[in-house]
Amino acid sequence: MTFSIGLTINHQHHAITLDDPRVTLLDLVRERLHLTGTKKGCDRGQCGACTMLVDGRRINSCLALALSHDGAEVMTIEGVANGAELHPVQQAFIAHDGFQCGFCTPGQIMSAIGLIGEAQAGDDRERVREGMSGNLCRCGAYKGITEAVCAAQRAMAEETAA
Known part of the structure; x- marks a missing residue:
């Protein structure tokens, strides 16, 4: 069984098909979308290395199932700067x-x-x-x-x- 979701990541829409409903937002972003700026530290929500903004709020993406954020606006470290201009x-x-x-x-x-x-x-x-x-x-x-x-x-x- 596959699951289709849509995410806007760093102002770019992505239509994503998941084979496993247990894929975390962190793993999706790092492994499928190759946005590796967000780090996997403890993988237990205790260190904050995986912090992303989802709909403007901070989350530990290692604890967030990608499937549960269908339609969300996600910001990773790659989307913070405006071209060469730093945030x-x-x-x-x-x-x-x-x-x-x-x-x-x-x-x-x-x-x-x-x-x-x-x-x-x-x-x-x-x-x-x-x-x-x-x-x-x-x-x-x-x-x-x-x-x-x-x-x-x-x-x-x-x-x-x-």
């Missing part, structure tokens, strides 16, 4: 050393974009740390990550106000 969160991660080895960075950036989009970041570092607590960094770049999220939030608020 403000990506720019802030570079400016504030929000990464070291880079493995967790795609999930961290997607979570930060979601956090800002949910209006949960503000300029309170403690709220940012709490909001980002589902994303682990083995290198311990948390100070830079927190600074990057706060800076990106400010830059995006200024851009909106202008």
Whole structure:
């Protein structure tokens, strides 16, 4: 038995046929669509490396069945930049050393974009740390990550106000 779904991934519609209803959104995106920026870390929803935005909300894609998101708008790290122009969160991660080895960075950036989009970041570092607590960094770049999220939030608020 096969299942047909439609997903809009990074602003591009995909008609997908699944042979197995247990395929996760993470595996679909990485293995079938070859968008490998989203990482598979723990595969148990505990590390946040697989964070994507689905209909504007952060999810651990390793726990999300692709079939249950038929018709959804999905954003992965590959869809964040506008051509050569980086997203403000990506720019802030570079400016504030929000990464070291880079493995967790795609999930961290997607979570930060979601956090800002949910209006949960503000300029309170403690709220940012709490909001980002589902994303682990083995290198311990948390100070830079927190600074990057706060800076990106400010830059995006200024851009909106202008």
